[in-house]
Amino acid sequence: MPGESEGGPGRPLLRLEAxxxxxxxxxxxxxxxxxxxxxxxxxxxxxMVGPSGSGKTTILNLVGGLDAPTGGRLFFRDREMTAWTQPELTRYRRDSVGFIFQFYNLVPNLTAQENVMVATELSGHPMEPLEALAKVDLADRADHFPAQLSGGEQQRVSVARAIAKNPELLLCDEPTGALDFETGKRVLRLLVDLRDDLGSTIVVITHNTAIAGVADRVIHLRSGEVTEVERNERPIPPEEVVW
Ligand SMILES: Nc1ncnc2c1ncn2[C@@H]1O[C@H](COP(=O)(O)OP(=O)(O)O)[C@@H](O)[C@H]1O
Ligand SMILES: [Mg+2]
Incomplete structure (x- = not known):
């Protein structure tokens, strides 16, 4: 199919060149x-799926402007990221990208609401922290500290923190990796809804191939190389994922 490896017609949000x-x-x-x-x-x-050590986090960090490549070029819209200065990279990470990590990365001595606020205070057009917490069904836990929340709730706070910035791009590194099956599916549902409601672009990296079913496109990685690109004509709802 034409455009298969390009992600479809229209101007790409991100382009990686070699x-x-x-x-x-x-x-x-x-x-x-x-x-x-x-x-x-x-x-x-x-x-993006691949076994441990296949380069998933490396690629996510490059796309998120957290690290620079040693070769090739990256573009965000038509702007060459690989030519950006440090302040331009900082602005990109702050305004355009939301990050979600496997182990949540919440600040332990801040409440859920304060953890979200840390992100929104820095960004240009944020949601209210409480609104973001409501979107992940945690408005009633706003004053809880991370240690007073379950793993799944902590991950939902970290989703709230990421989406509160209204980012164009959401980068998720093993977002369900530390969660039980049911809670993991719930977090995937949040990500799918976010894409459907706000039009956010979502990149999830995982070693768990079961998650691939919910994607529009699946990139397989091995030893740092793309080995296969698959398009799902009918992505399945997260509730139907089995692992
Ligand atoms: N900062 C680093 N310094 C040296 N080697 C690294 C660094 N980060 C990752 N690597 C190596 O690069 C390879 C890919 O790592 P990574 O991107 O973390 O894989 P994955 O996320 O798929 O498990 C691994 O062999 C890893 O050891
Ligand atoms: Mg990794």
Missing amino acids: VDKTFTMGEVEVRAARRVSLNIRPGEFLV
Whole structure:
């Protein structure tokens, strides 16, 4: 199908052109990303799957402007990220990207609401922290500290923190990795709804191939290389995922 590896017609939100990332530690070189080329279109729900060590986090960090490639180029809309200064990268991370991590990364001595506020105070056009918490069904836990919340609730706070910035792009590193099956599906449902309601572009990386069913497109990685690109004509609802 034409446009298959490009993510479909229209202007991409993100474009990776032969992106390389090599880590050098003393004598040892690790090629964590090898000539990764990929277009991601606005509103796409993309899942990148691969075993541990296949380069998923490396690629997510490059896309999120947290790290720079050692080769190739990245574009956000038509702007070349690889040519940006540090302040431009900071602005991109702050205004355009929401991050969700496997272990939530909440600040332990701040309440749920304050954790969300940390993100919204820095961004240009945020939601009210309470509104974001309501979207993940946690308005009644706003004054709880992370230690007073279950793992699933903490992950929902971290989803609220990410979406409160109204980011164009949501990057999720093993977002269900620390959660039980039912709670994991609930978090996936939140991500799908977010894409449907706000049009956010979502990239989820995971070693769990079962999650791939909910994606519009699935990118398979092995040893830093894209080995397969699959399009789901009918993504399944998160409730039907089995793992
Ligand atoms: N900062 C780093 N320094 C050196 N090697 C790294 C670094 N980050 C990742 N790597 C290596 O790059 C490869 C890919 O890692 P990573 O992207 O974390 O994989 P995944 O997220 O798929 O498990 C691994 O071999 C890992 O050891
Ligand atoms: Mg990883």
